[in-house]
Amino acid sequence: ICAFSLCLLGTFLVRSGVLVSVHAFASDPARGMFILAFMVLVTGGSLLLFAVRGHRVRSRVNNTLWSRESLLLGNNVLLMAAMLVVLLGTLLPLVHKQLGLGSISVGEPFFNTMFTWLMVPFALLLGVGPLVRWGRDRPRNIRKLLLTALVSTLVLSVLLPWLLEDKIIAMTAVGMAMACWIAVLAVAEAVQRVSRGTKTSLSYWGMVAAHLGLAVTITGIAFSQNYSVERDVRMRAGDSVTIHDYRFT
Incomplete structure (x- = not known):
C-alpha cells in the first residue's frame, strides 16, 4: 500500500x-x-x-533478537527511514512555503549526511545477516569470522584510498569500510559454504552477487563524492588547462 x-x-x-x-x-x-x-x-x-x-493477519513465529529475521527487519526499518528522509526533504520546502514561512531549499548536503548515518548500520546488518541462522542463533558461533572481517575492513578502508588517491578523506574511509565489510563477509561466507560442501542454490549466488554489487556501488559513491573535481573554465582555441595530473587542450 x-x-x-x-x-x-x-x-x-x-x-x-x-x-x-x-x-x-x-x-x-x-x-x-x-x-x-x-x-x-x-x-x-x-x-x-x-x-x-488487518486483524486477521497475525504472525505466529517467535524469533529471537539474534536471528536472520530480526536482522532483516532491522534493515527494513533503516530503508523505511531512508525513504522518510527523501520524502521529508522533498515535501518540506512545499509545506514551509504553504505555511507562510518563506522559501527554503533542501539540497545535497542534507541527503548526503542523513544517508551516510543511515547506511552505516544498514551495511553492518547486511554483512552479518547471511551468517546468522533463521529463528535462533548465538553470536559466539560467528565471533571469529566477525573479528577477522573487522580487522580486514579497518585495514582496507584506510589502505585502498591511500593507494588509489595518495590521501585519505574521512568520509571516503567510512564508505570503504561499509563496502569492505559487506564484500569480505559475503566472500568469506561463500568460501565457508563451498569448503564444507554445503549445497548452494542459484538464489544464494544471486544474493552474493547482489551484496558484492552493493559494495561496488558504495565504493563508487565514496570515491566520486570525495575525490571528483568539477571546474567551469572558459577556453579558446589553443588554450590548455591542467586539472590534477591531466592536461586538457
Missing part, C-alpha cells in the same frame, strides 16, 4: 507543477488533480480494507 501510494505521490509531484525541479516535466494542473484524486481513492480504499481485514 505504502509503496504504490508513494509512486502515485511522486507522479503527482512531477506532473502537477507543484514541485519545481529538474525532474518535473509535462506539467499540467488538470492532470495533477486527476492523479491526486486517484491517489486519494486508491490509498484511502486500501487503508480502509486493511483496517477492516
Whole structure:
C-alpha cells in the first residue's frame, strides 16, 4: 500500500507543477488533480480494507533478537527511514512555503549526511545477516569470522584510498569500510559454504552477487563524492588547462 501510494505521490509531484525541479516535466494542473484524486481513492480504499481485514493477519513465529529475521527487519526499518528522509526533504520546502514561512531549499548536503548515518548500520546488518541462522542463533558461533572481517575492513578502508588517491578523506574511509565489510563477509561466507560442501542454490549466488554489487556501488559513491573535481573554465582555441595530473587542450 505504502509503496504504490508513494509512486502515485511522486507522479503527482512531477506532473502537477507543484514541485519545481529538474525532474518535473509535462506539467499540467488538470492532470495533477486527476492523479491526486486517484491517489486519494486508491490509498484511502486500501487503508480502509486493511483496517477492516488487518486483524486477521497475525504472525505466529517467535524469533529471537539474534536471528536472520530480526536482522532483516532491522534493515527494513533503516530503508523505511531512508525513504522518510527523501520524502521529508522533498515535501518540506512545499509545506514551509504553504505555511507562510518563506522559501527554503533542501539540497545535497542534507541527503548526503542523513544517508551516510543511515547506511552505516544498514551495511553492518547486511554483512552479518547471511551468517546468522533463521529463528535462533548465538553470536559466539560467528565471533571469529566477525573479528577477522573487522580487522580486514579497518585495514582496507584506510589502505585502498591511500593507494588509489595518495590521501585519505574521512568520509571516503567510512564508505570503504561499509563496502569492505559487506564484500569480505559475503566472500568469506561463500568460501565457508563451498569448503564444507554445503549445497548452494542459484538464489544464494544471486544474493552474493547482489551484496558484492552493493559494495561496488558504495565504493563508487565514496570515491566520486570525495575525490571528483568539477571546474567551469572558459577556453579558446589553443588554450590548455591542467586539472590534477591531466592536461586538457
